[in-house]
Amino acid sequence: VIKIAQVPEGKGFEDYQNVYNDIAAKIEDNLDFDGGAGYYGQLVRLSWHTSGTYTKSDNTGGSYGGTMIYSPESFDGENAGLAVGRDFLIEFKDKYPWISRGDLWTLGGVVAVQESGGPKIPWRPGRKDIYDRATVPEPGKLPDASKDGKYVRDLFKRMGFNDRETVALIGAHCLGKCHTYNSGYDGPWGPSFNMFTNDFYVRLLGGWHVKKWDGKKQYEDDETNSFMMLPTDMALKEESYFIKYVKEYAKDQDLFFKDFSKAYSTLLELGISYPRGSKPFIFKTVDEQEE
Numbered sequence: 347v348i349k350i351a352q353v354p355e356g357k358g359f360e361d362y363q364n365v366y367n368d369i370a371a372k373i374e375d376n377l378d379f380d381g382g383a384g385y386y387g388q389l390v391r392l393s394w395h396t397s398g399t400y401t402k403s404d405n406t407g408g409s410y411g412g413t414m415i416y417s418p419e420s421f422d423g424e425n426a427g428l429a430v431g432r433d434f435l436i437e438f439k440d441k442y443p444w445i446s447r448g449d450l451w452t453l454g455g456v457v458a459v460q461e462s463g464g465p466k467i468p469w470r471p472g473r474k475d476i477y478d479r480a481t482v483p484e485p486g487k488l489p490d491a492s493k494d495g496k497y498v499r500d501l502f503k504r505m506g507f508n509d510r511e512t513v514a515l516i517g518a519h520c521l522g523k524c525h526t527y528n529s530g531y532d533g534p535w536g537p538s539f540n541m542f543t544n545d546f547y548v549r550l551l552g553g554w555h556v557k558k559w560d561g562k563k564q565y566e567d568d569e570t571n572s573f574m575m576l577p578t579d580m581a582l583k584e585e586s587y588f589i590k591y592v593k594e595y596a597k598d599q600d601l602f603f604k605d606f607s608k609a610y611s612t613l614l615e616l617g618i619s620y621p622r623g624s625k626p627f628i629f630k631t632v633d634e635q636e637e
């Protein structure tokens with residue numbers, strides 16, 4: 347399956363920086379949403395779920411066609427709650443009719459990471475809204491949080507990621523929270539889930555215990571009982587092939603930022619063929635434009 351990037355006629359860096367700025371402004375106007383998590387987590391999760399359906403062996407799935415709104419992908423239980431992110435962004439599809447769903451949904455994630463203090467994420471436009479349902483991926487490609495490390499390793503390998511990239515990508519769990527009505531998991535209830543940092547790894551290396559409640563098995567931190575980890579989060583410290591990267595990133599935020607930027611940029615472009623030598627955009631943050 348070939349998916350060629352096609353940039354809308356005459357659109358360039360400035361056009362996409364304008365969309366970036368509109369999304370950033372709307373995030374800024376809604377910082378108290380979701381108990382103070384804002385929309386950062388919602389938008390990064392949307393960008394990841396529209397991309398994480400990718401299978402390297404047959405080049406199916408990925409962000410190219412904006413297929414998440416079509417069945418059967420729209421029925422994937424792992425996508426519960428993503429209408430929040432899609433509805434947040436939909437006004438920009440009306441304001442900028444030339445932008446595709448895939449470009450809008452992935453750009454939303456780039457804005458969220460950069461505006462929450464994270465690294466710059468190189469990004470290229472050219473995803474095309476598809477209309478033929480044949481290219482809509484089946485449910486089951488996105489990960490189930492109740493599984494173990496081997497499952498996580500194999501799932502990310504299916505997308506073409508190695509162990510280092512897998513650990514770096516899951517560090518996005520520094521943002522946002524779980525919602526029982528989406529996934530059955532809950533929390534964190536602690537502070538700072540609206541800042542992109544290496545906190546996830548630092549906390550992960552601390553003490554955790556299984557939460558006593560009637561919901562799905564998840565972990566709670568020994569110290570304050572206000573943070574949470576999923577079973578697949580804990581898997582990163584249980585497997586020898588993952589924990590070495592958890593330790594590296596807990597010690598060195600710059601290294602995490604560098605590896606995350608590369609892996610996340612790759613994630614958002616899985617399956618897409620770009621013209622040789624096409625240069626990604628590096629958008630300015632809102633703060634950088636005020637100077």
Ligand code: HEM
Pocket residue numbers: 383386387388390391394427489490491492498515516518519521522523524525526528529530531576578610
């Ligand atoms: C083993 C892999 C992964 C599993 C099993 C997993 C699972 C989950 C689950 C169950 C939630 C809670 C959803 C809810 O209840 O609203 C969640 C949230 C989230 N995930 Fe992951 N995830 C994985 C990897 C990733 C990756 C690779 C990224 C991004 C690069 C990511 C970004 C996020 C974000 C930002 C949130 C917070 C969403 C919000 O605040 O609404 N996750 N994840």
Ligand SMILES: Cc1cnc2ccccc2c1N
Pocket residue numbers: 519520521522523524533534539546549573574575576579
């Ligand atoms: C600290 C932490 C750990 N795991 C998470 C998983 C999903 C969403 C948010 C998370 C989070 N803030």
